[in-house]
Amino acid sequence: MAMAEISLEIEDLHAQVDGNVILNGVSLAVPGGEVHALMGPNGSGKSTLANVLLGNPAYEITKGRIRFQGEDITGLSPGDRAARGLFLGFQHPEEIPGVSVFSFLRQAMAIRKGIDNFSVLEVRLKIMEWTKRLGMDNRFTERYLNEGFSGGERKRNEILQMALLEPAFAILDETDSGLDIDALKAVGDGIAEVRKDRADLGILVITHYQRMLDYLAPDVVHVLVDGRVVATGGPELAKQVERDGFDAFRSETPVGT
Numbered sequence: 001m002a003m004a005e006i007s008l009e010i011e012d013l014h015a016q017v018d019g020n021v022i023l024n025g026v027s028l029a030v031p032g033g034e035v036h037a038l039m040g041p042n043g044s045g046k047s048t049l050a051n052v053l054l055g056n057p058a059y060e061i062t063k064g065r066i067r068f069q070g071e072d073i074t075g076l077s078p079g080d081r082a083a084r085g086l087f088l089g090f091q092h093p094e095e096i097p098g099v100s101v102f103s104f105l106r107q108a109m110a111i112r113k114g115i116d117n118f119s120v121l122e123v124r125l126k127i128m129e130w131t132k133r134l135g136m137d138n139r140f141t142e143r144y145l146n147e148g149f150s151g152g153e154r155k156r157n158e159i160l161q162m163a164l165l166e167p168a169f170a171i172l173d174e175t176d177s178g179l180d181i182d183a184l185k186a187v188g189d190g191i192a193e194v195r196k197d198r199a200d201l202g203i204l205v206i207t208h209y210q211r212m213l214d215y216l217a218p219d220v221v222h223v224l225v226d227g228r229v230v231a232t233g234g235p236e237l238a239k240q241v242e243r244d245g246f247d248a249f250r251s252e253t254p255v256g257t
């Protein structure tokens with residue numbers, strides 16, 4: 001069997017925010033169809049990497065590049081990246097007052113597909129199909145986006161967005177934060193459900209927990225410490241992190257912390 005083509009490739013990425021250097025040469029590559037997990041201690045730069053990948057202008061890339069499906073996207077706007085099929089689920093998704101989940105999804109689908117002639121009916125049918133497949137209550141989509149959503153609802157909503165937008169690549173940041181065990185399983189199962197239809201979908205999941213990885217069964221695990229990937233391996237690497245913590249991966253353990 002031929003090796004899957006690299007979908008997302010990050011090369012020696014250095015980035016800073018407000019003059020603080022956060023990423024110190026991140027390199028990793030995710031082939032289409034694979035799930036890679038990115039683990040790392042608090043403050044190691046995981047969310048920064050997610051933001052940089054999506055082109056958040058608050059983060060300045062000082063060196064390195066990002067390639068997506070063979071194209072250098074380092075300088076592209078977030079909108080242009082999204083249009084190419086890059087999807088980011090945020091750690092703390094924003095509330096958007098007065099916008100229902102339904103109308104948000106309809107708009108987002110139109111942007112992703114480059115057309116805005118989805119009929120309300122088509123969108124409704126697609127949403128109904130996916131809320132069912134993801135085990136969600138369909139009435140959920142009439143609510144305002146993220147307003148009063150529980151942590152679990154926010155995350156399920158994020159997976160629903162991923163299912164409907166049919167991205168080529170998804171970056172999911174901390175999908176397990178604040179989730180109870182049932183919600184964690186629902187999100188894990190939801191990602192698996194989306195993958196059933198999408199053999200070529202690449203996913204980079206940022207997580208702290210082995211438990212999430214039990215559901216996702218990542219192909220590859222990367223460990224990020226101090227803005228650098230310090231280890232890459234199979235699922236056993238996540239088990240090692242769970243057992244030994246991140247200190248084992250630090251080149252110098254800070255004294256007195």
Ligand SMILES: Nc1ncnc2c1ncn2[C@@H]1O[C@H](COP(=O)(O)OP(=O)(O)OP(=O)(O)O)[C@@H](O)[C@H]1O
Pocket residue numbers: 017018020022040041042043044045046047048049058174
């Ligand atoms: N806008 C900003 N201004 C200043 N410092 C920032 C900014 N954004 C991030 N940082 C700093 O960058 C470092 C990395 O933060 P980041 O959110 O990427 O960590 P993380 O690995 O996602 O952590 P966590 O596991 O807690 O989510 C932190 O020290 C953080 O304070």
Ligand SMILES: [Mg+2]
Pocket residue numbers: 046047048091173174
């Ligand atoms: Mg984070």
